[in-house]
Structures are given as C-alpha cells and as structure tokens.
Amino acid sequence: MKHKHLIIALFISILASFLSCKHTPTDDINYVVLSGKVQHAHSDSLVLRKIGFSQNKQPYIIHLNKDSTFQDTLRDITDGLYYFEDHYSMQLFIKAGYNITMDINFDKENSTFRGKGAPENNVLSKYATVEHSLSKEKTFTHFCNLNENSFLRLNDSIYQVFIDFLKPFKDSLDKDFYFLMTQTWKYEKLDRIMDYKLFNKYYFKKKDFKLSANYPDPYDSINIENQRLINVDTYMQVLNKYMGSFYSKRNMSKDYAIKRLICLDSLFPKLHIKEAFAIQFADDLLGNTKYLDSSYQMMQNIVADTVGINHITEIYKDLKKIEQGQVSPDFLLKDVNGKEVSLKNLRGNIVYIDIWATWCAPCRAELPYLKALEKAMHHYNNMKFVSICIWDKETAWRKTIKREKMNGIQLFMNPEQESFLQAYHIKGVPHFIIIDKNGIIVDNNALRPSHPDLAQQLKNLL
Numbered sequence: 217m218k219h220k221h222l223i224i225a226l227f228i229s230i231l232a233s234f235l236s237c238k239h240t241p242t243d244d245i246n247y248v249v250l251s252g253k254v255q256h257a258h259s260d261s262l263v264l265r266k267i268g269f270s271q272n273k274q275p276y277i278i279h280l281n282k283d284s285t286f287q288d289t290l291r292d293i294t295d296g297l298y299y300f301e302d303h304y305s306m307q308l309f310i311k312a313g314y315n316i317t318m319d320i321n322f323d324k325e326n327s328t329f330r331g332k333g334a335p336e337n338n339v340l341s342k343y344a345t346v347e348h349s350l351s352k353e354k355t356f357t358h359f360c361n362l363n364e365n366s367f368l369r370l371n372d373s374i375y376q377v378f379i380d381f382l383k384p385f386k387d388s389l390d391k392d393f394y395f396l397m398t399q400t401w402k403y404e405k406l407d408r409i410m411d412y413k414l415f416n417k418y419y420f421k422k423k424d425f426k427l428s429a430n431y432p433d434p435y436d437s438i439n440i441e442n443q444r445l446i447n448v449d450t451y452m453q454v455l456n457k458y459m460g461s462f463y464s465k466r467n468m469s470k471d472y473a474i475k476r477l478i479c480l481d482s483l484f485p486k487l488h489i490k491e492a493f494a495i496q497f498a499d500d501l502l503g504n505t506k507y508l509d510s511s512y513q514m515m516q517n518i519v520a521d522t523v524g525i526n527h528i529t530e531i532y533k534d535l536k537k538i539e540q541g542q543v544s545p546d547f548l549l550k551d552v553n554g555k556e557v558s559l560k561n562l563r564g565n566i567v568y569i570d571i572w573a574t575w576c577a578p579c580r581a582e583l584p585y586l587k588a589l590e591k592a593m594h595h596y597n598n599m600k601f602v603s604i605c606i607w608d609k610e611t612a613w614r615k616t617i618k619r620e621k622m623n624g625i626q627l628f629m630n631p632e633q634e635s636f637l638q639a640y641h642i643k644g645v646p647h648f649i650i651i652d653k654n655g656i657i658v659d660n661n662a663l664r665p666s667h668p669d670l671a672q673q674l675k676n677l678l
Contacts, residue, residue, distance in 0.1 A: 245313040248333070251287035252318035254280060259302040262286065267297040267307070268449030269492045296447045297396060303631065306344065309336040309393050336393045339385050343397075346381050350374055356577060359408065360415045364428055367412055375405045396448060403450035406434040410457050419577040435461065440484050446492035455493060459483065473505035477514045487520075495524040498531050503641045504661055508535055531641060538640055538660045544651050545639035549604065549627040552617060557602075557627055559655065565600040566677045568662070569649040571642060572605060574612040579646040583620055585665035590623050592671060596678055598653065604629055606637060606645065652677060 254262070257280060264276040278288045295311045304322035314333030321327055325344050329337040352358055353374060359367050378401045386394060409432055416425045435458055445451045459479040476497075480490045494501070494515050505511045512532045519525050538545070548558045559567065570586060572579035590601050601624035605613040613628050629637070640649065640660060648662040650673075658677065663670040 246293075247289050247291040248293055248310050248312065249287070249289050249315040250278065250318070251316070252285070252320060254284045254286070254302065255319070255321040256323055257284040257302060258304065258322070261302075263299075263301045264290070264308070264310075265299045265301065266294060267299060268452055269446045269496045270294045270296070295392065297400075297449070307340050309333070309340060309390075309396075311390065311392065335385070335388050336390055339382070339389065343378075343381065346377065350377065354408075356408075356411055356415045360412060360420060364412075364431060368432070371405055371408050371412075374408075375401055395444065399445060399448045400450050402437075403448060403454045406437060406454050407450055407457070409434040410454070414457075415577055419581045421581070440489065441486055443486060443488045446489060446496075452493065452496055455489075456497065471505055471507055471511075473501040473511040474507060474514070476501060477511060477518070480518060487518075491519050491521060491524060494518045495521070495527060498528045499641050499643045502528070502531050502535055503643065506661075508532070508539065534639075534641060535660075538657055540657055540659065542657050544649075544655055544657050545636055547604070547627075547629075547633070547636040549629055549633060552614065552626050557625060559651065562600055562602070562651075563655050564653050565598045566653060566674060567600045567602055567649075567651040568674060569651065570601070570603045570665070571637070571645055571647040571649070572603060573608045573645050574605065574616045575608065576645045582646055582665050583622070587621075587623060589665050589671060593674065596675075599674065599678060600625060602627065604636075606634070606642075650674070650677070 250264075260280050262278040262280065264278060266275075276288075276290050276293070278286050280286050290310075293310060293312065296309070298308045298310055299305045300308045300320075302322060306320070306322060306325065306327060308316075311333065315331045316333040316337060317330045318337070319328045325341070325348065327337075327341050329341070347354075353370060359370060362370060379398065382389075382394070382397060413427060413431075416422050434454070438454060438458055439445060440455075456476075459476050462479050462483060463475045477494070480493060484490050484493075498515065501515070502508060502511055512528070515528050516525065519528060544559060546559045548556055551557055570582070572582075574580075586601070586603075593599050603622065603624055604627045606629045608628075610628055613626075616622070617626050640647075646664065648664060649660055650658040650662045652658050663673065
C-alpha cells in the first residue's frame with residue numbers, strides 16, 4: 217500500500233512539474249531581453265521608441281546603472297524597428313524571443329551586438345554607416361537642385377546601393393527583417409519621387425518648374441492591400457501623401473483631418489490598414505483639425521482595437537485642454553542673448569508663435585512672409601512675434617537668424633524643455649499658435665504667415 221501511495225505521489229509530482237513547465241521561456245515568447253553597456257553615455261536612461269505603426273505608442277524606458285550598463289526584460293513588445301536613444305539615436309530590430317547583448321557607442325555609430333538577434337542588428341549598425349555616407353545625396357536641398365534625369369538616376373542609385381549592401385547577408389537574416397528593410401527602401405525611393413515635385417513646385421517656388429511626360433507616377437507602385445506593410449514607416453508616410461494627392465483633385469472638405477479620414481474609407485479596402493493609419497497619425501489628424509469632436513468620432517468608427525481607441529482617446533482629451541478659450545501652457549526659454557523669456561512674461565500682448573527648424577523647407581518658405589508681417593505690424597506695441605526653434609542645433613539656429621536677418625523674439629528649445637510641445641501635441645514643423653493678451657488660446661493651429669487672412673485676424677484681436 218505504501219508503494220502504491222508512493223507511485224501515485226510520484227506520478228502527481230511529475231504531472232505537476234510537466235504542467236508548470238508547459239509555458240517555458242522558449243514557448244509562446246512575448247518578451248525580449250536587452251543588456252549591455254553604453255560608451256560615453258549622455259543620459260542616465262535609454263528610450264526605446266517604435267518606428268512606424270504600433271498599437272502601444274508608449275516608449276520603453278531603460279535605466280542605466282552607474283557604470284552605464286543595463287539589463288531589462290521588455291514584455292508584450294511589438295516586432296519591428298525601433299529608435300534606441302539617449303540624446304543621440306540608433307536603430308534596433310526587435311522580435312519576440314531576442315536576447316541581445318550590446319556595446320553601444322552613439323558618438324561613433326559603431327555599436328556591436330551578441331546573442332539572439334545579433335545578425336540583424338550588426339547589419340543595421342553597418343547600414344547606418346552606409347546611409348550616413350549618402351546623407352547629402354538624400355537631402356531634398358541637394359536632389360531638388362538636380363535636373364529631372366539626374367535626380368532619377370541618383371534616386372535609382374541610392375536604392376540600389378542599399379539593396380546591394382543587404383544581399384550578402386540575406387541567407388543569415390530573419391525574413392521579416394529582410395522584408396522590412398527592402399520595403400523601407402522601396403517606399404523611401406517613392407517618397408523622394410513625390411518630394412522632388414512637391415519641394416520644387418511649392419517650397420522652392422520655381423515658376424518654370426515642369427516635369428516631363430515620362431516622369432514616373434509613384435502612386436502606380438503603391439500596394440494598398442498588403443497588411444504586412446503597415447510596419448514599414450516609409451510606406452505609411454507615402455500613404456499619407458497619396459491621400460493628399462487624392463483629395464486635392466476632388467472637391468472635398470478643406471479640413472485637414474476630415475478629408476483624410478474620408479479618404480481612408482474611399483481608398484483602402486482593408487480595415488486593418490485604415491485602423492493602423494488612424495492610430496499612427498492620430499496626433500497629426502486630431503492636432504490639425506477645426507472639428508475635433510467630429511474627427512474623434514470618425515476615428516472611433518474606424519478603430520476597433522481597444523488599445524488603439526485608448527491611445528486616440530488620450531490624445532483627444534489632451535487636445536480638449538488646449539482648445540480655444542483655454543489657458544495656454546507656458547514655456548521658459550532663452551533668446552539669442554541668453555535672456556530667459558516665458559509666455560507669462562508676455563501677458564498684455566497678442567502673441568503669434570512660430571515653431572520651426574532650420575532644416576525644415578516649409579519653415580524657411582514662410583520666413584519672408586513672417587518678416588513682411590512683422591514689418592507691417594511693427595507699430596502695434598502690444599503685438600509680439602515669437603519664433604521657437606526646435607529639434608535643431610543651436611549653431612545652425614544662430615547662423616540662420618543672422619543670415620536671414622530674422623526679427624521678433626527668437627528662442628531656442630533644448631530636448632529637455634519640450635513640455636510645451638508635448639502639451640500642444642506638436643509632431644511636426646512649422647506650427648503656429650495665437651495667444652491673446654490674457655494668455656488664453658485663440659488658435660492652437662493658426663494660419664501660416666503666407667495666408668492672406670492672417671494679418672486681419674491678428675488686427676481684430678488688438
């Protein structure tokens with residue numbers, strides 16, 4: 217009898233052990249392990265931010281030890297490309313089950329990787345060097361100065377350089393990584409074809425600019441049904457421009473968000489692509505509409521995913537706080553002479569805020585109009601023009617102010633001072649805001665200086 221009980225107990229013990237081990241770290245893995253050391257760290261933490269579409273829009277924060285080492289396990293993480301940042305940034309490819317040990321050098325861009333996931337990330341590190349060598353050729357200021365044939369040859373060459381770079385590694389790389397990189401370059405190439413026309417015609421304002429009849433149509437190559445492509449950031453950016461082209465040829469609502477949301481239903485048969493677009497561009501859509509409540513309702517009708525709905529709702533609630541009639545968030549920034557300036561200090565004045573960057577072509581296109589507006593309104597003592605340079609180098613900011621003979625109050629914003637941008641959900645430049653004499657928001661997405669109605673709007677507030 218004793219032996220019988222012993223056998224039963226042993227069987228139960230083995231069965232319990234088997235059941236408890238059914239979900240081991242090698243089964244149904246939904247996490248990654250990242251560890252390593254940062255050479256010459258610029259911060260006490262690292263930020264891991266998804267590139268492109270992700271249902272979870274919150275970045276992961278990884279804290280560094282005193283010796284700049286780190287180790288963290290990240291759960292429920294979406295596969296794909298990420299930015300890994302302190303003050304500088306590099307790209308990582310992450311997939312569930314990866315266990316990557318890394319030696320990071322943001323300054324020299326020559327990080328190395330070991331462990332599961334190392335082949336893809338060592339290739340990414342090498343790719344950063346190749347991409348850096350072509351940084352000049354990829355800038356719109358360079359390729360827009362080329363004639364059409366020279367531009368197209370350059371564009372084909374850039375794409376081919378990247379494809380040829382990846383070929384020798386193909387057999388050793390994760391298939392999803394290979395797909396992601398090749399499609400990224402494909403749609404980056406299409407994006408430049410769009411930008412060549414856009415920048416020359418609208419931003420550089422070349423009056424005699426005209427494309428030949430043989431200029432490629434970038435929209436012919438867009439796949440609007442492959443759901444795998446929603447993880448390709450350049451694909452999503454091209455879709456955004458594709459919609460712009462679609463509604464510009466039709467008599468549609470002039471509101472930025474409304475017309476894009478209507479286009480989503482008109483253009484894309486796959487619900488998942490519509491949903492991904494609405495989630496990824498939620499900040500952009502809700503932050504650039506005069507009809508916040510209607511746009512929010514339209515997005516709710518598109519997005520079925522609970523995490524996505526929560527993300528959109530958080531943005532909606534934040535934007536309600538900066539609607540017309542609300543007290544504006546404040547800033548405290550230094551001007552060209554090192555003097556601190558805050559929005560609160562400017563109470564008693566109508567304040568027109570221009571948020572810009574030196575590298576931004578649309579921003580630079582607005583400068584002559586802004587200077588003309590300032591000159592036309594210089595006799596109004598209680599009218600202030602404030603330009604805030606963001607996401608930029610201070611040396612470039614100072615040079616541009618001097619070269620362009622910029623007037624008004626010129627301020628520079630460092631990365632650690634971005635609470636004002638976050639409060640306004642500013643994700644791109646240029647962006648314009650009007651504040652009244654009491655610090656109350658008149659318009660959180662105001663007309664550009666080039667708009668013919670802006671001057672009268674400002675005069676009506678004085």
